[in-house]
Amino acid sequence: MHDVADVLRRLTVVFTGFEGRLEQTPLIRKLTRGRFEMDDYRAFLIGLRQQVKDGALWMSRAASNIDEAHLELRSKLMRHAVTEHRDFRLLEADYVATGGNLAAITGAEKNIGSEALSAWMFHEASKPNPFGLLGAMWIIEGLGSIKAQEWGRLAQQRLSLPDTAVRFLLYHGENDSQHIEEFREMLGLVLPDETTAKRIVRTAEVTARLYALQIEEIAA
């Protein structure tokens, strides 16, 4: 139970459990039940921003802790961090496009879930060869490629938002199969290995739980 297909299967099970948990959070319930207000959307953007801002940072830190034997993975993480490290600016622009005040989003403090998630990510990224974080990436990237568009469309529809106010969520919906293929290649760089496989799955489970906590803690 430690090759790429086994880990991918386990990770998919973790992700679907995560989706189920998100579905039960008050904020997402409002969104799917059509009771989502502008204040909810703004609170959502503020909540998401923390993790998006930290994402490229923990990824860079993780890359700096990857040894020479795994140079390819290090390069991939660095490229990934570069691609995403300004995305939180887009979130801020979306926020302003809803009529929100820029200072309100840039000055907002992390909620309890964001605090826990961020602390966990940097803690893991600080370890030598933090391959477990591939599990965290699966969860967070999965949100980007599977959930973001869905949420963006629902929010736009419900609140009649202009395209300029939902760019972050809509722009994240990339091609699913391509996303899985790239991820599979990354897993192939560190697997098969029993200990690594377990760590990847465990890190995905913890990340999913803390991410859901972050969403649970979002209150308008």
Added chain:
Amino acid sequence: MLKDVFVTGVGSHLPGMPVASETMEDHIGRIHGKPSLLGRRALRWNGIETRHYALDSHGEPFDTNAGMSAKATEAALDNAGLSIRDLEFLATATTQGDYLVPGHATAVHGALGGRSMEIASFQSVCGSSLMAAKAAWLNVLAGQARVAAACAGEFSSRWFRPSFYEGTALVDAKGRARAEADFLRFTLSDGAGAIVMEDRPRTSALSLKVDFIDIVSLADRFDPCMWAGASVDNRTDLQKGWAFAGPVAAHAQGAIALLQDFELLKRVIRAWVGVYLEKVDVKRIVPDAVDWLLCHYSARSLREEIVSLLEKTDAMIPQQKWFSNLASVGNIGAASIWVMLDEFLKSGRLQRGQKVLCVVPESGRALVGFMLLEAV
């Protein structure tokens, strides 16, 4: 002591002649006399070419849900070489019976006649088929009955008649039904299927030993995805359901017709896949050991990403092992899996020793069931 349980007979009943896509709207009727805008697209998506209705081309019924269920049960008993007098336990499944009360099993037993027996009614959507099968299986397994039947019947077309929509909030000023209501009219049709279970295999022909029946509900996390009894907007507030409003007001709100939420369906499909992968992960299901897959969901309706995901996680059962008659008999809800199993067994494809996995996803409130059978 627990007994081994075998499916010894399978039967189905499809009312009338097959109805082609071009003429199907004559049977269910046109809302305000106008052809549906969504119908063609729905038909392309579900891939159904012909289906059966217990309504004639003028919309007049010529059977009942109970009647079709009883006919399928008789066919299954006959297939097992038994008669109604041998039956000790009957479990029925349906989405909506002929009555609101009492349970559907009473109506089917009444239609069957024959003798007194124990009965149980299961009402859900497609997955009710496996709930009934599980009751029959456990009864035989525990030695409570030697011969048990599980039948499933649907008469969905009655609910698709224009009167269920006209004059309700489901139809706009131009007389067009909203998508949540219209799609199902082009998806579901009528019929019944049944299986007979016994504590011994048949000597003259193949029987199917039941390895397990597992049913997993995810209603803890999802709102209703396919439902009747609440309007689209009030579906999550049970106190605003049809019975609280009263039948006349509920009808006007569009709370009586069958409805489907497509956005939610996409999420539910991923959740089904998650449950399946978990079964594979704990080796409850071993894809390589499955010789035939009967899934009440067409492979062509699964999005490319999901098939690709199943392949990459070593969980895909190759499409040449899939058997389906969805395209020719239609989607008959709970009855589909038995009608499919019936045609599969009659096709002569199954060999002794082979394993057949039946998968029944139910969008209702996100449920999925699995039944593993072995040919003996």
